Amino acid sequence: MAFASIFVPNFSLQAVVRAESALCERALALIEGNPPLCSVIAINEKAAQMGIGIAMTKTDAEQFAGAEIRPRSLAQEKTAHAALLDIGWSVSPRIEDTAQDAIVLDLSGLTSLFGAEKEIGAHLIERSAACGLRVNVAIASNIDTALIAARGFVGITVIPPGEEAQPLSRLPVGALSPSIETAETLSRWGVVTCGDFAKLPILELSERLGQEGVRLHALARGASARSIAIAEPAHFFEEEMELDDAVEELDPLSFLLGRLLDQLCARLAARSLGAAAIRVRFELEPSFENGVDIREAFPAEKRPGVYAKEIQLPVSARDSKMLLKLLRLRLQLNPPGAPIQKIMLAAEAARPRATQGGLFLPSFPDPEKLELTIARIAQVVGEENIGSPSLTDTYRPGDFQMRRFLTPREAAKADGGSGVCQKTTKHADAQAMTSFRVFRPAVPAKLDLHAGCPTRVAFQGLRGEVIAASGPWRTSGDWWREDPWQQDEWDLEIHFQAAPEQRDRFSSADLRSNSGIYRFYYDSLRRGWFVRGVYD
């Protein structure tokens, strides 16, 4: 049985660098605390070379030209820790969430999948780099040895079973994480390394340091044995970023969203999952009028200052570029309306789609490309004006609703079908069915009646004589609702007398055809005549 430990050195710093990859090339110092008592809590190598030290005040650190000073971000650390867990779950189903900056994996049965232990270690480092983290990996036969080795050695460390004591002996005794009193005691004794500590007699050690001494002695020898505490796999994928300066423009916002999406998609890819929906949430900059925050005027639950949007995807996807394009189009359609101070992105995880095209089936639009196309068209015509029409269960004339458009394969899968469409052929000698063109909204009209039958009509500047009439056909319904209808419909063949300059939408454009068949109706409730449409 082997265990691997992944340790993220300088975790707080790496969490910030993960969000701003350009910082890894520069001297960086993290500060924490309430002003004016901010002090440096973490630095990278370049900052150390410049002379910045831990516990230095913010003012002193800012004296160093070229150094980047950033506040510690708990939000970034949370997402970095979630990314670390995803890396672990991408390799092994049994992992222990040991600390904010370290996890342990059970490698039982993984050699056949990933190869030898060194290859597993290389695989973990590669996946961590893809998620924006530089880690140390140590593999040993017991958990604590792996943890200590990962904290103590850089890169990949593989400790064969039975040889734990030798590599651990080189590490300082502080790697065992003793209590402050024990550390002072060991320092007075002159015990510097784990090797020195392991040579001490255990009986006398237990008399001087108690159970802690015995425990630390076992750790130093690499002889501790404990079970792994399995962590439940998380099913939420969230990334967030707090901004020092609020962002107003779409282009810089897109840049930040793209970075967050890259991290999110990398985590999804590590777990072999896709995103079925993306939720974006912005905390907006407060707006002041006369020195007063206008949000104070609203109750807490309705207070403005938060922009939330959800994008449902027809198929699960993890292409960050495509998701960014979709987000941009939605934001252009519905902008936040205020500068953004904090960005939060969450993905609803789902299994990625697995489809196999048929040789004899017609091709369908690619779902991801189709979603982008529909989003672009929605920008032009409006979201409510694109989709599939669906008839409603009513006799109300012209009633329908617009539904989200899905390719037949996706629609069938959503209904629980196999995704294969039933192909039918139209009858060889099929006739053309008379179709109808609707006027939206219905056009008001004036009619002359003779013995209850229309004889002359006038609408939209056109006048005509009725050549043939069919009706009235009464239709009514929904009398129990607030919007009932009652209409008397007529199909009228009309011969127009329109002047040439009036020949537009409602008149024939050709001299050879000056007539048409229209559907008129008398609305008994509104007491007026209207033209519903024309047969064409």
Place this chain on the structure above:
Amino acid sequence: MSSKTSALRLQVESSLAARVASPFQYRDQPIVEMALTGVAPIDLLTGGLPRGSLTEIYGPPCSGRASLLVSALASRTAASEVCALVDAHDAFDPNSAEAAGVRLQQLLWVRCRNVDQALRATDLLIQGGGFGMIALDLGDTPARLVRYVPLQVWFRFRRAVEHTPTIFLVIEQESNAKTCASLVLSLHSQETRWAQTSERAESGGEILLPHSPGCLLDGWKIHAETIRSSAKQKERRLFTLDEIFADARGDSIDFETAVMWGGIRKR
């Protein structure tokens, strides 16, 4: 080949080099695949709608344009293809379309307010690809507005659908795409059929046809004429005797429409 002919050929090739590569090289005309419209007389006249090409159907209102469009949509959706309809004036009627056999769940309907929106939406759909048929319905748009659409727009659409299996169908009041269209069809309505009409009554020189109870619109006769067709038929098939002796005169044909409450009529 004589020296004079060679010199002449060289001269023609050099003068056309900037525009046409190898002008004397034989190029096999690609056979265009045709798809049925679902209206037998139209399929007999034109062979169907060409894939990867622009087809124009024009005519005045009440000339059967929408009926032919809906039949084509029904035919394509019945073949499990996904279709898109760009409706420039939001005139599409889902009720009559479903009655005609269109599978509405396979139809992407884009409801526009003007020609500009319609052209932009059409461009995006063609660039997206994957549709069996994309129809641009400018039937209610005044002809004077559609004339302002530059020819390069139609050329761009034609080039975008080339070498794709997509049928691009444009419905208008008059033809505008000129040579960009591979198939141009003109429609005109003729006589209208009414069921159970009463006798005509003449009064003062005007012909007044009073309605009678139970009078129903039964459809009308449409005259279709092929103005331009540059597509070849991919397959030859046997025609029935009815089709051979159909009322087809050269490049035109007459056919009748039926209404949904009349049922399917067999000739």
